[in-house]
Amino acid sequence: MRRTRLIPALLSAAFMAATPALSQPSPAAPENPSAPKATTEDEKLASLFEALRRERNPDKARGIAQEIMADLNESGSATVDLLMQWAATAIGEKRNAAALDFLDQVTLLQPDFAEAWNRRAGLHYAMGDTRKSMADINQVLQREPRHFGAIAGMAAILADAGQDELALKAWQRYLEIYPADRDAQEAAIKLSEKVAGSRT
Numbered sequence: 001m002r003r004t005r006l007i008p009a010l011l012s013a014a015f016m017a018a019t020p021a022l023s024q025p026s027p028a029a030p031e032n033p034s035a036p037k038a039t040t041e042d043e044k045l046a047s048l049f050e051a052l053r054r055e056r057n058p059d060k061a062r063g064i065a066q067e068i069m070a071d072l073n074e075s076g077s078a079t080v081d082l083l084m085q086w087a088a089t090a091i092g093e094k095r096n097a098a099a100l101d102f103l104d105q106v107t108l109l110q111p112d113f114a115e116a117w118n119r120r121a122g123l124h125y126a127m128g129d130t131r132k133s134m135a136d137i138n139q140v141l142q143r144e145p146r147h148f149g150a151i152a153g154m155a156a157i158l159a160d161a162g163q164d165e166l167a168l169k170a171w172q173r174y175l176e177i178y179p180a181d182r183d184a185q186e187a188a189i190k191l192s193e194k195v196a197g198s199r200t
Contacts, residue, residue, distance in 0.1 A: 047073055052178055061180035065148070072115050072144065080110050084119070089145050091123060099123055107139075114143035118150050130157050148178045155187070164195050 003184055007059060048068045055061040074083055083102045090099035106116035121136035140150040157171035171188035178184065 006043065017034045019156075036048075039069070041074075048055065049177065053176070058180045058182055059183050065178060065181075066180050069149065072118075075106075075110060077110060077117070078158065080106050080113060080116070083109075087119060092124075095126055096123060099107050102144050112143055114150075116146060117143070118147065118153075119148065121153055125153065125157065130160070133157060148181075151177070152184065159187075159191065164198070165193055167191055168195055 013179055020030045032089065032128075035170070045068065048064060048071065051063060052064045052068065055064055073084075075084065083106050087099045087102035090096070090102060100120065103116055103120040103123065106113060106121065110116065117136045117139040121133045124130075124133035124136060134154065137154050137157075140147050141154075151170055151174045155167045155174060158164075158167035158170060168188060169189040171191060174184050175181070175188060
């Protein structure tokens with residue numbers, strides 16, 4: 001696969017978000033949050049995405065993006081968090097089959113948890129299976145359309161496949177959500193120039 005120098009760094013941010021810390025939740029904490037709590041969490045996330053969209057300082061925007069990714073990593077389930085931690089450890093140790101098993105279990109236990117699909121997309125990409133990676137990215141974006149990490153992964157896969165116009169559209173969508181990302185700006189500019197050149 002051909003890749004620009006930006007792609008490895010962007011994909012690292014895209015797919016391998018911070019691993020949820022193994023916490024000690026209260027025994028009374030429910031596996032599935034109640035509706036009012038979920039609404040509060042949804043409102044918090046919406047507020048963070050709005051702040052990210054408005055922020056023009058790259059360093060401040062990066063802090064907001066990290067906070068968003070931390071929120072997206074919160075499953076609300078101690079079991080899922082443990083499986084995600086095991087998957088991250090297995091990925092770090094290059095035990096890809098084990099990591100896939102753990103992530104498969106998470107998608108079965110909590111199919112609405114977008115970050116499990118995102119992590120598995122990254123693993124499929126690292127293993128060279130872009131078809132499965134793209135299928136998992138589709139699952140991520142069905143659950144969280146603003147997941148800029150998954151959109152960056154999609155853009156990279158499309159660019160690798162030579163589908164420059166689609167890759168450019170993906171980067172443009174990414175920049176609507178996270179406009180202060182300098183690497184994404186550069187990737188979009190380079191693709192825009194390439195697409196314009198191919199039309200002349």
